[in-house]
Amino acid sequence: MGKKKRYSFTYEQWEEEGMDATNMAEEIVNDEQLKELEEIVIGCWGEMWEDSAQAILDGIVENKEKFDCMKSLFVGDVDYEECEVSWIIQGDYSKLWAALPRLEKLTIKGSTDLILGDIVHDNLQELEIICGGLPVDVMKSIQKAQLPSLRRLVLYIGVEDYGFDGSVEDIKELLENMDCPKLEHLGIVDSEIQDEITEAALNCRYIDQIHTLELSMGTLTDKGGQLLLEKIPDHSNIQKLDLHFHYLSEEMMGKLNKLPIEVDTEDRQVPEDFNGEIYYFPMLTE
Amino acid sequence: MEGRREEGAERRSVILIGTAQGRRTEYFTKAARELGVSVRLLEWDRLSREALEQISRERAAVKIDPPVWESCRLEDLGGGIRAYLKNLERLGTFLPKWQEEGEDAGKGYFLNTPQAIGTALDKRRCKEQLKRRGVPVTEMLAEEIVSGRQLQEIMRKQRIMSVFVKPVFSSGAAGILAYRYDPARGKMAAYTSCRLEQGTLINTKKLYRIEHPGEIASLLDAILSLGAVVERWYPKAMSQGYSYDLRAVYQFGRLETIIARGSRGPITNLHLNNTALDLSGLGLPEKTLSEVRELCKETLKALPGLQSAGIDILVEKDTYRPYVIEVNGQGDLIYQDIFQKNAIYRHQIEYLTGMKG
Known part of the structure; x- marks a missing residue:
């Protein structure tokens, strides 16, 4: 990737000077460097828990000719130091697809008020959505999307309290029906039903062409681990299995690590015991 | 000298x-x-x-x-x-x-001196003294805040979205609560290693994230009743997925050592959950390091009687501007030093x- 720039308001700018998404859009579209930028990262646009990303998305669409070079866009590159992920108010991306035909990679953080609309894009190769709860409407947009070049798809599923309003059936439907014929890297991560998702992922319509499978950051237990142990040898195309942040037993980790592929079982979690009740939490749950 | x-x-x-x-x-x-x-x-x-x-x-x-x-x-x-x-x-x-x-x-x-150690131990007094001498510090809210409700009202009026609440007298991360409040949507979130058990505030070694307003209010009331300072929450710089701050040991007019303390949450100085990060891997600009040295020098000047101090320094996200979080007149125990040079x-x-x- 070529020249990269991160736009983000500092604490002083947003807390004391009141800078917002409209100011951020102006700053970006008026940047003289813009035409040379291949990668744009948008961090804190102010009070992003009150002010959505819409002004920025609209600014990009209205000035689409200035973004001719842009191949990669990340909207919402913030962390808990600036804003809770679930508080980030995203926006409607429906018009972005046609406005940015050269875009190859899109990363979105936060799922509140996120709308992807009808996705038709010939060049998009990577799509990643990082959130504490992925709405079914967003999943449906991806399921119906026409993304002939998509190679990498990573979706954080999250938990019910923060926007995941579906079930494993919705994920199965997505993975069985999506239209991304070049898919080779699939991540369905950060879920509280990670074992069921493991089964769904192994039944993905593109499972025989995927080289990297991410089932990390969720509540993967030995049940899912056993399934992987049995099924992965049937898919010699899978070269890498990312399971980091999991609840596997050490014995199961040992078995998985003996698979003749790259397996990441770092960051083992231990379930929490609250007054005798056992809880399993995914990594990002807000 | x-x-x-x-x-x-x-x-x-x-x-x-x-x-x-x-x-x-x-x-x-x-x-x-x-x-x-x-x-x-x-x-x-x-x-x-x-x-x-x-x-x-x-x-x-x-x-x-x-x-x-x-x-x-x-x-x-x-x-x-x-x-x-x-x-x-x-x-x-x-x-x-x-x-x-x-x-x-x-x-x-x-x-x-005992007096200087005492001044540093009192977070309010120490911060005020540093501020008077023009040393950049993470800013305290001026008001004496005694309840969660009062804090929320101040945050709403002053449009301050996130703060740190710290007992005036505590050690390490004990009793610290990072609090975020959105009055327009009525949402709040808190990060703390404190738990209330049968009305008693207990410090644990684990960082919890809490969203239940009632639970947060009880914790805030309990911590504020101990006598606490409330500071603005400046976003900290991050590296490799960790938030970090710096602990500098400055003595006899020179910077002895700096270590970076990383955490997967906003509170860095938890005894069990922090991770020492390699300073050279943080990508800190030379300008920041030189500002840190100056900051340490000015801090010790502002606190007469201290020849040696551990200074906790926040490096602000994006700007890399350093601010003094607090000073410890006995903050010289650095494992990375004692196990190696013991300098x-x-x-x-x-x-x-x-x-x-």
């Missing part, structure tokens, strides 16, 4: 007021032994008038280490620190008498005995 002995004078003996057990005593005495200096330990629970008079007769150089606070109850911890402050006061009022009477009158025998304690021995300027 204050407290230095004159050339050719007899080497001063060293007394450590502290505890028999623990790394501080172990490595301070190790450094002394390696330099051929004997250190006499005076334990806190044996700090009698006779013992103080003994120090007076010996005209020894004194280093004061903190006692050990065992309790995980915040109230006990605060009480322990208050009692400690009284002991420091006692030391501070008694010892200067012999200083003034002796031939080395006015030269100062302490590594750090911090060696330099203290050299200073106290007048081996080096």
Whole structure:
């Protein structure tokens, strides 16, 4: 990737000077460097828990000719130091697809008020959505999307309290029906039903062409681990299995690590015991 | 420099007021032994008038280490620190008498004076003193805040979205709560290692994220009732997925060491959950490092009586501007140092005995 720039308001700018998404859009579209930028990262646009990303998305669409070079866009590159992920108010991306035909990679953080609309894009190769709860409407947009070049798809599923309003059936439907014929890297991560998702992922319509499978950051237990142990040898195309942040037993980790592929079982979690009740939490749950 | 002995004078003996057990005593005495200096330990629970008079007769150089606070109850911890402050006061009022009477009158025998250690322990007083002297600090809210409801009202009126609430007297991350509040949507979130168990604030070694307003309100009320400062929450710089701040040890006019303390949450100085990050891997601009050195120098200038201090420094996200979070007049125990060069304690021995300027 070529020249990269991160736009983000500092604490002083947003807390004391009141800078917002409209100011951020102006700053970006008026940047003289813009035409040379291949990668744009948008961090804190102010009070992003009150002010959505819409002004920025609209600014990009209205000035689409200035973004001719842009191949990669990340909207919402913030962390808990600036804003809770679930508080980030995203926006409607429906018009972005046609406005940015050269875009190859899109990363979105936060799922509140996120709308992807009808996705038709010939060049998009990577799509990643990082959130504490992925709405079914967003999943449906991806399921119906026409993304002939998509190679990498990573979706954080999250938990019910923060926007995941579906079930494993919705994920199965997505993975069985999506239209991304070049898919080779699939991540369905950060879920509280990670074992069921493991089964769904192994039944993905593109499972025989995927080289990297991410089932990390969720509540993967030995049940899912056993399934992987049995099924992965049937898919010699899978070269890498990312399971980091999991609840596997050490014995199961040992078995998985003996698979003749790259397996990441770092960051083992231990379930929490609250007054005798056992809880399993995914990594990002807000 | 204050407290230095004159050339050719007899080497001063060293007394450590502290505890028999623990790394501080172990490595301070190790450094002394390696330099051929004997250190006499005076334990806190044996700090009698006779013992103080003994120090007076010996005209020894004194280093004061903190006692050990065992309790995980915040109230006990605060009480322990208050009692400690009284002991420091006692030391501070008694010892200067012999200083003034002796031939080395006015030269100062302490590594750090009891008064200066006490000032640093009081987060409010220390911050105010630094601010008056123009040292960049993470800003405290001016109001004395005593309840969660009052805090929310102030945050709403002043449009401050996130703050840190810290007991005035506590140690490490004990009792610290990072609080975020969105009055328009009525949402809030808190990060803390504190739990309320049957009405008692307990410090744990784990960081919790809480969203339930009732639970947060109870915690806020309990922490604020201990006497707390509220500071603006400046976004900290991050590296490799960790938030980090810096602990600098500055003594005798030079920066001894800086370590970066990383955390997967906004509170960095948790004893169990923090991760030491390699300073060189943080990509800190040279300008920031030079500002950090200047910040340390100005901090010690603003707190007379401290020759050595551990200074917690926040590096702001994106701008990399450093701010003093707090100062610890006994913040010199750095594992990365004692297990390797043990230079911090060696330099203290050299200073106290007048081996080096």
